[in-house]
Amino acid sequence: MNDKNFDFAISIPSKGSGGKTGLWRTKRPVINYDKCTRCRFCIIFCVENTIDEKENHLPEIDYDYCKGCGVCANVCPVNAIEMKDEAEV
Amino acid sequence: MANVNYMLRGTAACPGCPIPRELNNILEIAGKDTVLVVPASCSTIIMGDDIHGMPSVVPVVHSPFAAPSAIASGIKAAMNQLNKKGNVIVWAGDGSTGDIGFASLSGAAERNEDIIYICYDNEAYMNTGIQRSGLTPRGAWSTTTPEGKREFKKPLPFLMMDHKIPYVATLSIAYPFDYEAKIKKAMTISGFRYLHILSPCPPGWRFDPSLTIEIAKLAVETGIWPLMEYENNKLKLTGPSILLKDKSKRKPIEEYLKLQERFKELSDEEKRLLEEDINAMWLEIERRMS
Numbered sequence: 001m002n003d004k005n006f007d008f009a010i011s012i013p014s015k016g017s018g019g020k021t022g023l024w025r026t027k028r029p030v031i032n033y034d035k036c037t038r039c040r041f042c043i044i045f046c047v048e049n050t051i052d053e054k055e056n057h058l059p060e061i062d063y064d065y066c067k068g069c070g071v072c073a074n075v076c077p078v079n080a081i082e083m084k085d086e087a088e089v
Numbered sequence: 090m091a092n093v094n095y096m097l098r099g100t101a102a103c104p105g106c107p108i109p110r111e112l113n114n115i116l117e118i119a120g121k122d123t124v125l126v127v128p129a130s131c132s133t134i135i136m137g138d139d140i141h142g143m144p145s146v147v148p149v150v151h152s153p154f155a156a157p158s159a160i161a162s163g164i165k166a167a168m169n170q171l172n173k174k175g176n177v178i179v180w181a182g183d184g185s186t187g188d189i190g191f192a193s194l195s196g197a198a199e200r201n202e203d204i205i206y207i208c209y210d211n212e213a214y215m216n217t218g219i220q221r222s223g224l225t226p227r228g229a230w231s232t233t234t235p236e237g238k239r240e241f242k243k244p245l246p247f248l249m250m251d252h253k254i255p256y257v258a259t260l261s262i263a264y265p266f267d268y269e270a271k272i273k274k275a276m277t278i279s280g281f282r283y284l285h286i287l288s289p290c291p292p293g294w295r296f297d298p299s300l301t302i303e304i305a306k307l308a309v310e311t312g313i314w315p316l317m318e319y320e321n322n323k324l325k326l327t328g329p330s331i332l333l334k335d336k337s338k339r340k341p342i343e344e345y346l347k348l349q350e351r352f353k354e355l356s357d358e359e360k361r362l363l364e365e366d367i368n369a370m371w372l373e374i375e376r377r378m379s
Contacts, residue, residue, distance in 0.1 A: 014142030017135075018101030044265055045302050047110045049098045062098060069104035069291075070299030083299075 016065060021048070025068030027083040029061055035080035042072035042081060093117075097144045100135045105291040105298025107262045107305070108135055109144065111209060112180065114265065116147060118272045122175035123147045124164055128157040128190060130182035131216040132209075154189040157181050158197035161204040176205060176276065183210040183224040187243050198252040198281045205275055205282045208245065211290040219293045226313075227366055228359040230295075230351040237359055241366050246285050247373060250319045255280040257319035258327075261287055263306035267316060267328040278320075287314045295350030304348055312339040312367055315374060324377045334375070342367065 031042075038057040050062045051072060061072075073081040095116035096109045108131060116123065127136055127149055136149045143149065152160045157179045165177045186194060186208040194206065213231050214220040221231040223243040230237060249257045256278045258271040268286075275282040289305050291298040308314035309329055316330040326334060333339050342364060346352040355363075 011143045013097060013144065013146045015097045015144075016099030017097070017137075017141050017144045018099055019141060021099045021101075024104060045110070047105060047107045047301060048100070048102070049094050049096060049109060049113055065099040067104035069301070070297070071105060071301050074299040075302050 020064055021067050022062075022064045025063075025066060026086050027068045027070060028063070028086050028089050029066065029068065029070065029072050029081050030084050030089070031059060031061065032080045032082065033058060035078050037078055037080075039077060041075045041077060045071055045075045047071055095146050097146065099141075100144045101137075102131070102135045103290075103292055103298070105301045106131070107288050107301055108132060108209060111262050111268075111286055111288060112145070114262075114269055115178065115180075115207065115272055116145070118269060118276060119147075119176050119178060121147060124161075124175065124177050125149045126152050126157045126161045126164065126177065126179045128152045128179075128181050128185040129154045129216075130185060131211070132180055132182070134216060154185050156193055157185060157190055158193040158202070158204070158206065161206075162197050162200070162202040165203050177203075179204060179206045181206070181208055182215075183208060183212060183245075184214045184222045186210075187223040187245050195252065198249060198254050198283065201254060201280045203279050203281070205284065207284045207286065209286045209288040210245075211288045211293060212242070213290075213293055215290050215293040227363045228352060228355045230354065231293075237355060244370065244373070246283075246317070246319075247377075249283040249285075250324065250377070252281075253322070254283060255320070256282040257285075258283075259285045259287070259315065259317050261305050261309050261314060261316060263302050263309065264316065264328050271318060271327070274318075274320075293351070295353075296348050300348055304345065307340065307345040307348070309333075310340045311342045311345045312336075312371060313342060313345055315371070317374065324374065326374070326378075334371070336368070336371070 042059050043051045050066045051059045054060050073083050096113035100109050161177045161179045213225050219231050220233045225238045226242045228237045260268045289301050312333050316327045318327050
């Protein structure tokens with residue numbers, strides 16, 4: 001297909017359609033891996049999909065796009081995620 | 090367990106908005122052979138792209154407020170003509186579903202078009218600045234009902250059941266397994282399928298964004314949002330709502346209301362009327378189940 005001859009306006013999927021949304025954050029979720037029980041609640045419930053599952057089933061937050069809403073800290077059953085002030089981190 | 094996102098991160102949704110998560114779980118099951126039809130709503134902003142690209146990995150058709158069901162019907166007809174397989178999913182807000190687009194929704198349901206209609210219900214016109222819709226609950230503050238809405242919430246799932254379509258279900262993102270099971274079931278059925286999601290909105294409902302999942306869960310536990318499924322002319326409750334048929338097992342609605350500032354100025358009289366609405370809804374469920 002000739003790339004320069006589109007019939008329709010086409011947009012391509014990519015991360016960060018709203019920009020680097022990590023810049024919106026005022027509080028930063030920090031995971032305490034000693035407390036984490038690998039229940040995956042934060043991964044399942046993160047409303048922005050910014051928590052990845054690492055190889056050993058531990059969660060990892062993508063701070064480029066995390067908006068700092070705090071849902072992960074709220075759903076964590078063992079309080080392993082702490083919302084820290086962005087200015088202090 | 091692969092970390093695959095179907096709704097790519099970094100959308101323009103407000104912090105705490107469950108829409109990207111809801112769409113991700115839908116697209117995860119629907120797969121890549123899907124076309125989304127999105128009428129004017131918050132999702133138009135979330136799906137709309139600028140120089141950065143768009144978050145959805147499947148094609149999105151933006152539609153006028155009143156027309157998503159008609160456009161989806163046309164897309165499905167064209168796919169049939171071209172012998173292409175795939176799902177056509179309408180992803181509409183409560184304003185487009187219950188108020189402005191209801192005529193085309195009702196028409197498509199009556200024709201039993203082979204599409205999936207998903208309404209994410211944030212209970213007002215949030216994108217334009219929190220104006221009341223037909224699906225705003227009684228007593229809720231909005232910019233056009235500063236003293237609280239005086240009318241009841243339009244019972245849209247029941248209205249769709251009365252269309253005798255093959256599948257109707259209510260969903261909540263706080264119960265992801267129930268949520269995904271219903272979407273999986275909807276994918277296996279052909280004909281018009283209607284799914285209704287209660288989608289908490291932090292700026293519109295006036296609560297802290299971290300409480301999104303907690304509030305979605307409380308809506309189910311207090312009986313305000315029963316999880317149910319209508320199939321083969323039979324209605325049944327699912328998941329945690331099965332036990333809540335017994336009124337004493339439901340949590341008091343104050344627990345749901347007190348977390349949201351939109352209900353801050355709710356009078357005792359309005360609270361009584363709201364409770365009456367909920368009791369009447371459960372009686373209606375029992376009547377339809379028998």
